[in-house]
Amino acid sequence: MRDHTIFVSIIAALVASSASRVAAQSGQTQPGGRPGTKAVQPAANPAAPKATPRADFEMGDRNPDEPPLNAFLDYSEPQPWTARVQVDITAFEFANQQQLSIHSWNFNTLAVIFPVIRETASASGDPRSVTGELRIADAVYTRDYSIIQGYHSDALYTRWDARDLDGVRDVTLVSETRVKAWETVLKDNAAAVGWPKGDYPFEARSTFEPQFGVDFTERDADTSQTVKRALEVWTDGRDPKSIPPLQLAKYLAGRVVEAAQATRPGLQRGRTGFRRGFEGFRVAGPDATLAGGRGSPFDIACTLAAVYREAGLPARVVVGLREFDDFDTDDVTREQLLGIDALHAYVEFFLYDEATGDQGWIPVDPVLIRRQSSRVRPLEQDWEYFGTHDELDFFVPLAFHLHPPTTVRSYGSPGLWGWYATPATPEIAFQQLTFATFNTPVRAGD
Secondary structure: OOOOHHOOOOOOOOOOOOHHHHHOOOOOOOOOOOOOOOOOOOOOOOOOOOOOEHHOOOOOOOOOOOOOOOEEEEEEEEEEEEEEEEEEEEEOOOOOOOOOOOEEEEEEEEEEEEEOOEEEOEEEEHHOOOOOOOEEEEEEOOOOOOEEEEOOHOEEEEEEEEEEEEEEEEEEEEEEEEEEEEEEEEEEHHHHHOOOOOOHHHHHHHHHHHOOOOOOOOOOOOHHHHHHHHHHHHOOOOOHHOOOOOHHHHHHHHHHHHHHHOOOOOEEEOOOOOOOOEEEEEEOHHHHHHHHEEEOOOHHHHHHHHHHHOOOOOOEEEEEEEEOOOOOOOOOOOHHHHHHHHHHEEEEEEOOOOOOOOOEEEEEEEHHHHHOOOOOEEEEEEOEEOOOOOOOOOHEEEEEEOOOOOOEOOOOOOOOOEEEEEEEOOOEEEEEEHHHEEEOOOOOOO
């Protein structure tokens, strides 16, 4: 790569070694499996953070009507959005001329969790404002939920509880969440910070914990060695921390963009043909993506996040829905975004000025950078979709994880949600997610 010479003093180094990451992931079970087969997640998570009633949940200094608190980005063009997601879980049923098998479930307790966004680099939300309902056998069981926090990447989840259920054959969760999204512009001078000598804040430090799609997949129990080798090649085995984080992030984004292209949607379609309906995500992982030079948009994002983390830079994946903006979006059409292709993922890396306390997440969209050209611009030039992103006001974030970072179960493919139950979580089920987005009405005076 033409900018390679500026990295003559870089070696590959980890904030957390590959060995410690593998040790930390021991005991975690990979989500996945095929529809109608046994789910492989553990049935319960005894170490899960405590759920907080939504009325008691504290936002701190975050204001959901204002841009995120970020020292390194400017914001403009606010857009209010509502995302509606429905998760349908149905019991297994099989019938032919010789056999009839109809399953049902009995639950002493049941807890369904689904992600909610408090803040990304470009969007703000209020987890307390989620509306929705948990339905049992197509009847509303509850419209109330609690909030779980303290997860990897500052992820939050709503938790919907039920108990004493017999003969259940279908469960549905409907969740409507509201966010306000902005365009972003990178403030290069302000973002030219160094590496902290101490620890990163918790929400950034937590991203070094193992994550499905980034550190392990259904097929590949550990991708860290492949990512580590790629980083060593790209840096001539030198220390990434010998240059400022912003330059490092830009260089490594360019290497990933040139190494792999998005060639498939990465989604498993559901059993029915609902608009925007799918079963879950199909990811190959960074290992296969780097080896084959191609993957889904979710694979590309997970690969860049893995490379950033291997270099010691906190990074998280943001999964959400792209909407159509007649003025800014020219790489897709409205018709294309009517289907599951609206689902998209990009990466945010974390900058932290230890001396001033300034901090913030910086968005990087490797798929959109690649669509401009398979060869990135010189590092000294501004890059569209690196920090500066004029389409994020039309991006509705849903989650930081393809599967919750806890030992809940889902079925067939990871699909953002999960559940656990007593006396046991069902081994076999079908799942389908459908979703829609629309501009949230703004009241007069807002």
